[in-house]
Amino acid sequence: MVNRQEEAQPESGAVIQAMDVSFYYGPSQALFNISLDIIPQRVTALIGPSGCGKSTFLRCMNRMNDIIPKTRLTGKMLINGQDIYDEKEDIVELRKQVGMVFQKSNPFPKSIFDNVAYGPRIHKMHKNKMMDVVEKSLRRAALWEEVKDRLTENAMGLSGGQQQRLCIARALAVDPQILLMDEPASALDPKSTTHIEDLIGELRKEYTIVIVTHNMQQAARVSDTTAFFYEGRLIESGKTKRIFTKPKEKQTEDYITGRFG
Numbered sequence: 330m331v332n333r334q335e336e337a338q339p340e341s342g343a344v345i346q347a348m349d350v351s352f353y354y355g356p357s358q359a360l361f362n363i364s365l366d367i368i369p370q371r372v373t374a375l376i377g378p379s380g381c382g383k384s385t386f387l388r389c390m391n392r393m394n395d396i397i398p399k400t401r402l403t404g405k406m407l408i409n410g411q412d413i414y415d416e417k418e419d420i421v422e423l424r425k426q427v428g429m430v431f432q433k434s435n436p437f438p439k440s441i442f443d444n445v446a447y448g449p450r451i452h453k454m455h456k457n458k459m460m461d462v463v464e465k466s467l468r469r470a471a472l473w474e475e476v477k478d479r480l481t482e483n484a485m486g487l488s489g490g491q492q493q494r495l496c497i498a499r500a501l502a503v504d505p506q507i508l509l510m511d512e513p514a515s516a517l518d519p520k521s522t523t524h525i526e527d528l529i530g531e532l533r534k535e536y537t538i539v540i541v542t543h544n545m546q547q548a549a550r551v552s553d554t555t556a557f558f559y560e561g562r563l564i565e566s567g568k569t570k571r572i573f574t575k576p577k578e579k580q581t582e583d584y585i586t587g588r589f590g
């Protein structure tokens with residue numbers, strides 16, 4: 330099997346470079362020799378059937394798998410040319426640079442304001458700047474107008490779609506370069522899903538986004554580049570339009586035409 334990324338070659342250098350990445354949960358190998366360049370300020374969708382390793386690969390990009398005991402990565406994961414698995418890597422800084430949004434929104438049981446201010450406080454941002462950062466982040470997450478008069482209310486009182494946008498605002502508050510999104514809309518109703526997809530369209534102007542999705546229509550709508558995974562292997566990657574219209578590999582074609590998965 331060949332890892333293809335012909336059209337995906339960046340003009341100006343990849344922001345994330347996976348180089349021959351394999352990943353193990355204890356003795357069980359979940360990823361096999363993945364090499365993929367992620368292009369800055371674009372949306373890259375990771376697609377493939379359940380259990381093919383999409384989330385595992387996503388979590389390798391900010392070392393989120395480190396919290397699972399007995400896991401191991403081989404190969405290299407470079408961000409801006411730096412190996413994030415180097416022993417000198419500062420994990421707190423890494424997670425600031427590479428934000429993450431999960432399938433199930435997970436606001437803290439605190440006020441809307443405190444949710445967004447959480448990261449900036451950890452990074453010791455001065456109190457005077459906090460209100461500006463909270464407003465800017467909520468605006469970027471397209472939530473400000475809905476919550477500006479209730480910032481002190483508990484975030485758990487927001488709707489599911491609002492909670493997910495709050496989690497996006499929380500991730501943006503520390504000014505990341507990259508945003509990882511693991512099925513960010515799969516628990517939401519169609520209207521909230523559209524809202525999140527529109528938001529991704531806006532955010533791609535400023536951030537590099539990698540999104541895991543089960544939903545192929547969603548991948549086709551929101552992403553510039555698509556990478557298809559199958560059984561822990563990267564089968565094919567390239568421009569989304571090409572992947573969905575002229576896949577080169579039979580497994581990709583079978584998947585996008587709904588023959589399996």
Ligand SMILES: Nc1ncnc2c1ncn2[C@@H]1O[C@H](COP(=O)(O)OP(=O)(O)OP(=O)(O)O)[C@@H](O)[C@H]1O
Pocket residue numbers: 354359377378379380381382383384385386397543
């Ligand atoms: N914490 C874990 N411990 C052990 N094995 C795991 C763990 N998480 C995932 N795996 C295994 O790794 C493989 C890849 O799983 P992963 O969740 O990355 O796939 P996925 O493509 O994101 O699937 P889904 O779309 O169902 O979320 C699967 O075989 C899964 O069982």
